[in-house]
């Protein structure tokens with residue numbers, strides 16, 4: 009069984025992120041890049057499936073974008089992916105075009121399962137997996153917090169606004185992962201060394217026969233501003249007094 | 260521009276978030292001098308359709324195959340209706356329902372999509388949408404090029420539409436071919452906790468607990484009870500969901516629910532960006548934390564440095580006392 013794990017390279021959003029003064033982009037130059045945390049969870053899950061089922065499982069990590077991707081894909085290999093594919097593309101890509109490129113890769117690689125993050129923590133769009141499932145005409149299960157492979161099917165528990173929903177899908181399928189699915193490992197030094205020898209293939213986006221057709225243009229970015237000034241109250245009585253007199257929100 | 264709003268409902272009633280999305284659609288329609296309709300999908304949805312008809316006309320597709328919100332049939336029907344009715348703007352309130360289904364419909368339509376719109380503008384017939392990114396640290400203004408234009412809309416950013424017309428609008432029952440209703444995914448069930456309180460997205464007051472709460476009894480006794488005294492909802496940070504103390508549907512944040520109540524009370528929550536993304540637009544924010552340096556205080560209006568295990572029982576007791584005096 010082959011599992012394809014698309015991994016996006018994103019700025020580490022635990023760092024403070026702001027827009028540039030002219031609003032043309034997000035100031036990310038000083039910020040380290042990481043694998044999108046949700047994709048890291050997808051990768052971890054794929055690797056664990058491989059550890060459980062043995063040699064019949066091949067985990068292929070895919071990255072789409074410019075130069076820096078190699079670093080993230082090496083990390084993916086160190087985490088346990090068997091192979092990595094870097095689709096080289098210098099253009100800015102929106103989720104629609106990422107999904108179209110991924111479809112081309114899926115048609116080439118023919119995985120039984122695409123496991124990917126439920127959203128990327130940079131654009132927070134939560135679109136790519138669902139787009140891909142539609143383009144492939146595959147069933148989908150989004151926001152997975154538990155997976156169980158059952159032969160040619162997969163049972164998925166999904167986190168919804170109203171509780172945990174269970175779906176059972178035939179493969180091939182697209183499954184997007186939520187935080188609770190697992191906690192990704194840190195690659196050991198030995199694994200990092202070993203990853204240097206694992207195959208990392210480069211493919212030019214153009215060779216995939218996909219003409220990039222942007223559907224979204226970012227006109228400007230604006231940093232969120234906080235105008236609040238926190239008043240420190242010293243006691244519960246003072247807090248209640250503020251809420252009653254100044255907010256009127258309660259009682 | 261013709262607008263279609265996918266209604267989210269619980270089988271009997273519209274969810275209030277959908278009414279905020281309807282406001283978005285009506286705003287788009289009014290500048291472009293065009294109309295809005297609901298699309299109500301489900302099984303046995305007469306009541307929902309009738310309620311929806313108090314706002315704008317309704318297209319309803321009712322079938323046993325739509326009893327559960329499965330992405331395949333839902334997106335197929337939505338795409339079909341959008342195409343048949345030449346819809347220009349298709350929208351739904353941001354939720355796990357819409358996030359699952361709408362992008363799939365968007366791709367079937369070959370449309371262009373914005374997620375979690377908090378503000379919009381129409382420029383030359385194209386939507387320009389403000390969408391929070393990077394856990395809300397940045398807002399991007401996106402121009403959608405292509406058609407149809409599809410949006411999930413953040414409910415807290417738009418007021419709920421009012422049912423103004425005295426006479427209800429028409430409900431059109433639409434039949435679709437069986438092939439459109441097929442799903443390969445099988446629905447096996449939904450496990451949800453018994454709910455005695457409102458949903459965090461629908462309450463005027465939200466009281467949320469963080470890692471300071473050590474177990475579910477403490478959560479219930481402190482966070483739950485304070486929520487009850489304030490007539491609000493109980494929420495939580497991711498830390499408690501991960502620890503298995505609270506169910507995920509209570510989670511507030513970038514990857515949970517986005518709330519903007521009149522009053523948000525954060526108890527023992529540090530204020531990680533991912534949590535702030537879900538609550539920082541609340542009208543008034545109160546934080547209780549034992550660490551005077553906790554980042555949550557940076558977004559709070561009122562901060563009390565203290566141990567939630569002593570502060571909260573006192574707060575509950577005094578609020579109960581005040582309430583008792585008021586009703587005398």
Ligand SMILES: Cc1cc2nc3c(=O)[nH]c(=O)nc-3n(C[C@H](O)[C@H](O)[C@H](O)COP(=O)(O)OP(=O)(O)OC[C@H]3O[C@@H](n4cnc5c(N)ncnc54)[C@H](O)[C@@H]3O)c2cc1C
Nearest residue numbers: 469470471496497498512513514515527529533549566567
């Ligand atoms: C991709 C990604 C997405 C995420 N999405 C979300 C999300 O949607 N929502 C979310 O909440 N988190 C999310 N997180 C997790 C987030 O980064 C934080 O880890 C989480 O919010 C921390 O929860 P907390 O504040 O309860 O816990 P902590 O950060 O551990 O803070 C606990 C706080 O309680 C205080 N405290 C401890 N004991 C007491 C006491 N007795 N009395 C008073 N104060 C006390 C401490 O001083 C501390 O400030 C996400 C993380 C990632 C990586």
